[in-house]
Amino acid sequence: MDLGSILYLGVTFGLFVIFAAIVIRTYSRKNRDKNETAKYRMLDDD
Amino acid sequence: MEKPQYNTDIVKSFVHWSVLWGLVAVLVGVIVSIQMTNPEMNFPPYLTFGRLRPIHTNAGIFGWGVGVIFATFFYIVQRLCKVRLWSDKLAKFQLYFFNTTITASAVTLILGFTTSKEYHEMEWPIDLMIIILWVTFAINIIMTIIKRKEEQMYISLWYMLAAIVGVAILFLVNSAAVPVSFFKSYSAFAGTNDANVQWWFGHNAVAMVLTAPPLAMFYYFLPKSTGVPIYSHKISIISFWSLIFMYLWTGAHHLLWTPVPDWIQTLAMAFSIMLIAPSWGSVINGYLSMKGQWHQMRENYLVKFLILGITFYGLQTLQGPMQSIRSFSAFIHFTDWVPAHIHMGTMGWVSMVCFASIYFLVPRIYGKELYSIRLANLHFWLALTGQLLWSISLWIAGVLQAGMWNAMNPDGSLTYTFMETMVEMYPYWWVRTIGGTLFMLGVIVFIYNLFKTAHNGEKTASLAATAEGRA
Amino acid sequence: MWEKKPILLLVLATAAIMVGTTVTMIVPFMSVNTDADKIASVKPYTPIQQEGRDLYIREGCNNCHTQTVRPLVSEVLRYGEYSKSGEFVYDRPFLWGSKRTGPDLARVGGKYPDAWHYKHMDSPRAMIPGSNMPDYGWYKKNPLDPKMIQRKMEVLGFPYTTEQISALADKNEMDAIVAYLQKLGSDIPWRKAAKTTIVGELKNPFVGNKSAIEAGEELFENNCEACHGENLEGGIGPELTDIDMDDSDLYQIIYNGIDDGGMPAFGSLGTNKVWQLVNFLKSGDSD
Secondary structure (H helix, E strand, O other): OOHHHHHHHHHHHHHHHHHHHHHHHHHOHHHHOHHHHHHHHOOOOO | OOOOOOOOHHHHHHHHHHHHHHHHHHHHHHHHHHHHHOHHHOEOOOEOHHHHHHHHHHHHHHHHHHHHHHHHHHHHHHHHHOOOOOOHHHHHHHHHHHHHHHHHHHHHHHOOOOOOOOOOOOOHHHHHHHHHHHHHHHHHHHHHHHOOOOOOOOHHHHHHHHHHHHHHHHHHHHHOEEEEEOOEEEEOOOHHHHHHHHHHHHHHHHHHOOOHHHHHHHHHHHHHHHOOOOOOHHHHHHHHHHHHHHHHHOHHHHOOOOOOOHHHHHHHHHHHHHOHHHHHHHHHHHHHOOOOOOOHHHHOHHHHHHHHHHHHHHHHHHHHHHHOOHHHHHHHOEOOHHHHHHHHHHHHHHHHHHHHHHHHHHHHHHOOOOOOHHHHHHHHHHHHHHHHHHHHHHHHHHHHHHHHHHOEOOOOOEOOOHHHHHHOOHHHHHHHHHHHHHHHHHHHHHHHHHHHHHHOOOOOHHHHHHHOOOO | OOOOOHHHHHHHHHHHHHHHHHHHHHHHHHOOOOOOOOOOOOOOOOHHHHHHHHHHHHOOHHHOOOOOOOOOHHHHHHHOOOOOHHHHOOOOOOOOOOEOOOOOOOOOOOOOOHHHHHHHHHOHHHHOOOOOOOOOHHHHHOEOOHHHHHHHHHHHOOOOOHHHHHHHHHOEHHHHHHHHHHHOOOOOOHHHHHOOOOOOOOOOOOOOOHHHHHHHHHHHHHHOHHHHOOOOOOOOOOOOOOOOOOHHHHHHHHHHOEOOOOEOOOHHHOHHHHHHHHHHHHHOOOO
16 A cells, blocks of 8 residues: 555545544433534524 | 514615515526527627626525525524624625625626626626625624524524635635736636636535525524424534535536546545435435424425425435436536526525525514415415426426437437537427526515515514514 | 534634545645646637637626537537647636537637638528527627737736737727637647548449438538538538539548638538538539
8 A cells, every 4th residue: 555545544534533523422422412402492582 | 581682674674685686686597598599689798698697697696595694694693692683783784785796796797897707707806895795794693603692502503604614715715816907807727727616616605605504594494484493403413514524525526527637526426425415414304303293384384485495405415416427427417407407406495495584584574474375375386386397398408408419320420410409409498488487476476475564564563573673 | 512612613614614625626736737737739829819718708608608528429529629638728717618508619719710700700590590699790890909908918928929919909809709719729739630531442322312412402501501602602611513523532521621721520420411412512403
C-alpha cells in the first residue's frame, strides 16, 4: 500500500468514526430522552 | 413568566413581497415556455428567452424561495427562542434592501448584464448587495438564537444555522471575479476549474437554499399544523449531520463525462447515492409523525400541502441520485428530463411547503381566519396537477429525445439529425406550458385568498393578539 | 453540547461543509489547468472573438446550447471529437451549459462557412425549418466598442495588436459573434483526424432506383437546400444543376465535406442516405 491509499483509508475510517460517535451520542441512554425534549417544547407556545 | 412581544409586522411584509416575486417568477416561466414553442414571441433585445430565463430562475429561487425563508425564519426563530427578534431595525432594512436587490437583479439581467453562471447570473455589484443582505439576515438570526430563553435548540434552528453558513461560503467563492467595468466581470476561475466551482455552488445552492430551509419549515410547521410532535428528534439530528456533510461532495454529478477529472465525478456519484439516506430520514420522520393522524390529510388543508411536499422531496431525492449515475446521466443529461426533475423539486417540494407555511401564518399575521379554505383546496389541486403535467410531459419528452439522439443505423451512422429530434419536442413543450399555466392560476387564487383575508372580515380577539405579537 | 450552543453548532456545521468542499472543490485546482493539462495549439481569443464570446454570454446562448462533447459514440458522431480540459483554459467563465435545446456548439468552428452563420443568425428558420431559435439580425445594427474590448483584453491578459483593435471600428456585433463561433473547438486539428478514409472501390448501390432519388430529394430539402437553393441554383454553396463528376467522387465530398471550402461533412447521415443524395443530384431532377 502506498501513502495515498493509507491516507484514503485513514480519512474514510476517521469520517466513519465521527459518524458513529454522533449516532452513539445521540442514542446513548443519557441523551435519549433529553434529545427529544425539544420536539415537545416547540409545541407549547402560541 | 411574561410572554415575549414578537415582531410579526416584519413577517407579514416578507410574506407579501415574496408572494409578489413568486408571481413574477411563474409568469416569466410561462412566458419563456411559450417562447420555446413560438420563437416569434421573442422580442429582442430585452425580451428574448436567453435573457428572460435567468429572471425566471432567480426570481423563483431568490425572490420567492429566499423571500419565504426570510418571512418564515423570522417567525420561527422568535417562537423557538421565545424572545423577540434581536433587531427590528435591521430586519426592516433587510426588507427594503431585499426588494432593491431583487429589482436590481431583474433590471440588469434584462439589460444583458450577466455572468452566465447558472443561479448566479447577476454581475458583481449585485453580488455585493446579496452579501450585505445575507450578513444582515445572519446577524439577526444568530443574535436572536444566542439570546434565546429556550435552552435546547429545536432541529429547525439547526437547519437555519447550517443554511446561513452554507450559503455564505458557496456564494463568496463562486462570486470571485475580476471586474472590467461596473457591468462586466470575468470569472476568477477558468474553464474546467470554473465549471467545477460553479456546480459545487449550483448543486449546493439546492442544498442550502432549496433543501435545508424548507426542511426547517417542514419540521416546524408540520407539528404545529397537526398538533402532534415530530416522530423523532434524534432521527432529525442524524439526518442533519449526514445531509450537510454529504451534499458538498456531489456537485460534479452535473459534470459527468465532461473534462472534469474522473475521480471527482466518481465521488460525486457515490455521495449522491449515499444522500438518499439522510434525505429519506426526513421523509420517514415526516410520515411517521402522521401516525394516527392520517385523517388530517382529509380535514386539514395545511397537512395536505406539507405531506405532498415531503412526498415530492422523497421522489426528488430518489430520482436525483439515479440521474447521478454515469450510465444514466449519459442518456438523460442535457435533455428535457432534467428541467422536469428540477421542477418537481421547486414546484412540488419547495413551493408546496412555502404555500403551507404562509397559510399557517395567515391567521397569525392578519389576526383573522383565512378567507376561504375552499379556495386553498382549489389552489392545492391547481398546483399539484400543474406540476405533474409539467414534469411528466417532459420526462416523456426527455426519454424520447435521448433515445433519438442515441439511435444508430446498422452501418454505425446516426438515425436522426438534431432537428429531427428537436421538432418532436414541440407537443410536449405545449403540455408543459399548460402545466405551468395551471400552476400560475393556483398562485393567483392563493394571492386572491390572501388579499381577501387581509381586507375582509373582522379580527378575532385571540388571533389579533397573536398578530400584534403578544403570544 | 452543540444542541445548546449555537456558535459551536455553527463551527461544527462549517467544518462538515468544508470537508467535501476541500476535497472536491479546492484540491482539484492542483491538477486542473496545469501545464500537463494545456494543449499547445489552443490559443487565447483574439479581440473580436472574445467580444463575440461576451455577446454569447450577454444573450444567454448558454441557456440553450452546450459546449462540451462527451466521449459517447453518438455524441462524437454528431458533434465531433470529445472535449478536452486543455481546450478551455482561456474560458472565463466556462460555457459548457446544462441543456441542449439547440445542438452542442463545442465543435461548430469551421463546420459552416461564415455566410451560413450570417444568414442563420439573421433568420434561423430560413436556414433550418422548424428551429425555435430567436432572430439575432439586430446584431448588425450594433457597432463594437474598440476601447472597451481593448480593456477586456488587458484584464484577461490575452495578447493583441493595435491593428486588431483598430480593425474593430468598422465591425458590428454580428461580425463578432460569427468570429467567435468559427473559433469554437477548432484549435485542435480534429477535423482532419476524423476524416474517413475510404478504402476500395465505391459502388453506387442505387443505380436506376427511382425511390432512392425521391428519398435523396427529401434529404436534400432538409440538409442541403438552405445553401444550394431550392432548385439547385446555388446560394452560399455553388449551383448543382449540372454535376460533372463520378458518383464515387461526389459521394466522398458529401461524406467528408470540403476543408476550407465550408462544405460540412454529412457522413453521419450514413452511407445509404449519402448514396441517395448522390442519386438525386445526378438525376437532374430538381423539382
